[in-house]
Amino acid sequence: MTNTLSRPTTDFTTLPTPRTEEEWLERARLVRGLLAADAAARDAAGATPYAEVALLKDAGLVTLLGPVEHGGGGQEWPTAYRVIREVAAGDGSIGQLLGYHLLWFWAARLVGTPEQIAQVEAEATRQRWFFGGAVNPRDADVVIRDEGDEIVYTGRKSFSTGSKVSDVTVLEGVVEDTDTHVFAIVPSDQPAITFHDDWDNVGQRLTESGSVTLDGVRVPWEAAAGFRDKVFTPRTYNTMNVPVIQLVFVAFYLGIARGALEEAAQYTRGSTRAWLHSGLERAVDEPYVIDTYGDLTAKLWAVEALADAVAAEALPIHRDPDALTERARGEHEVRVAAVKARATDVALEVTSRVFEVLGARATTSTLAFDRFWRNVRTHTLHDPVAYKRREVGRHVLVDELPTPTWYS
Template sequence: MPKKATARPTTPSINSPVESDIWRRITREVADDLAVDAIARDRAGKPPFDEGARLREAGLPALLTPPGPLGSGADWRTACAVIREIAAADGSIGELLGRHYALSWSARFFGTPEQADLLEIRAAGEQWLWAGSTEIPGAGTDPGTGTAPGISGADPGLTLTPAGEGHLLNGRRTLAAGVSVADRLVLGAVCTRTGDPLIVVVDPAHPGVTADPAHDRLGQRLTGAGSVGFDGVPVHPEQVLGAAPRDEYDVSPFASLAPLALRLALVHVGLGIAEGALAEARDASRAAPHAWPPAGTDGTGYEGRPDGDPYLLLAYGELVAAAHTAAAVVEPATEALARGLLVGRDLGAEERADIAVLVAAAEAVTSRSVLQVTTRVLELTQGTNAPADGPGFDRFWRNARVLTAQGSPVHRLRDIGDHYLNGTHPPLTLRR
């Protein structure tokens, strides 16, 4: 595996408004830096080694620190705001960071508090970037496709063969981000002796780990997507976070927040992509003349204002309204998940159900909004006819298409309807 950037010291935990302002400033600086060469990096489509180094240098990997011996780090609301702003500049890096934040809570979801404390201290101190997936192919499949959502039907999954006091990890997994740049992988695998699905932590620097980055993706080209192979990789007892229940109805409400945290992180990525597309299109529209007739009956009104085209104003009004609508639906979902994470293992099934419905609504509304915004922006900026070295508005549309294709809102909408009409709780599951 290629050598990753040197780890930086961890940043302090965030509690006060002043420190929150510091995070906002740091995030804005990183986003501005990523925006400068976003088009060139998207077209190159290389693994995000440089981008990961930028995140580490700013201290962003250690921002979302779960409650523990480190104190209370920045909460989920702050982390989602960071994801959203980074995604507005570069959707791929927003997804890389969003998946990292969701996976950084894995030890809290699946391990013991003591195990989580030790792992989090080291992860924060060394600015680890997390990647992986806690889904286990074949364990709780999607009734519509026969596979776990987001997992290819050809993905054979991973096995853990008992060896000595630990296990040997074998197999291959397809991951949506971080296959070449992650410092640690969180993975779901099945024990060959007991059949138990286990959640484990693996160091990708081991020689038995091979990463095969994906090439020529339609969008989200810089997430570091690809497949990772494991050939007899040792997994010691302390690397096993815990067992995932075979029956989804045995999953604890708190552990079932793991897929909800990931889904909400990706919602913020989508919202960031929409907002980034709108902001860049606005700048382009202000600078470009338009040939539409003036709106005023006396031949004035919009004359001399290239950004005063009445049809253009109508289009932007609709798109801004769509983005605001999505943001308004995402906000209560973010608040609810943040509260649920703070409750911890005492979280009840009723509370979890309310969170799941809010997250599902945020997904459904945001997926529609981001596709509407990025498609219309491409039309407004004449991106379909732009030269290869043009302004690159197509990247927002491509990123939105790939991101929203990772999960269909159909099942989410069905769960919302069932909950509203019949009072049925969405199932407690570790699947996305």
């Protein structure tokens, strides 16, 4: 089944191409509005979000990080995180899809050779590729056979966000009888890749995050990211995948929370009734309602400000990757861990507590206010937030820096 956006969309070809950060944020707000209009109905339908991904492409958001000379936005990560936040406020699933896409679009810069980076970004921008990824580290490693000029991926991954809506998929595996990990970008639509359509979770229902089987996916060695003559030269910058993806998570957690809070406030202004014993005529005059919105808004604003600050702190790293030291990377990851912990707590609180100020009639399935909490609750289990707090605590107490892993 395919999702169909149930209202007219915008003809983005009639709009000027955004150039500045504020113009891109305004474009993201426009996309947010289009998604929010029927987000509850599409969440209930749970259909493959082809139309939603087409919207992201038409709006230019999929090439936000792409080179301007090839038609991309030429933006940097602080803007990208804020764009993800806006889109997620309209639809948490689509915010996650965009965030993961931008991560994998950028991943060539993380591990690729200069020639690979230029080639991938040019082609991905010109063709408006939408990226998916099959890189779940909790599964057994995908096995790679070295067959001379080619490598061949075989195995299974439990999660493959983007799956059927992606044009290309990032694969990761280990060359058999070695500890050599290899990333590669491959076409998603090929006989050797089977997406199983088994994503059936309570939240983030439209992320196409089901399992995938790789049955002999062939890749030329020259396309193995970062390899020359079958040898990979490691850099400290290779370990920046975790700080970036964790800030992507923060972005759509905060976006979902903001969407919940703003949609709840709109409902409270128009539909929530004052309590019959309050002596008040309007819910917006109820002291406990005012206090709750003030409390939740203040907490959300604080974490948004921290997220923006941590994103800005990483700009020198991304602009000069070869200058990154292990200590600078570790200190940045501690800051990322801190904002990830706070974003998790605040997003869960906001999406749960809004019901206190909505009233019983707002629990109808048609309004689907529960989708905000379901979306946050589902993805915040990605990795235990206690381990993020541990990174911060160990650094404060004994100056310990996180050891780079798939999660730290």
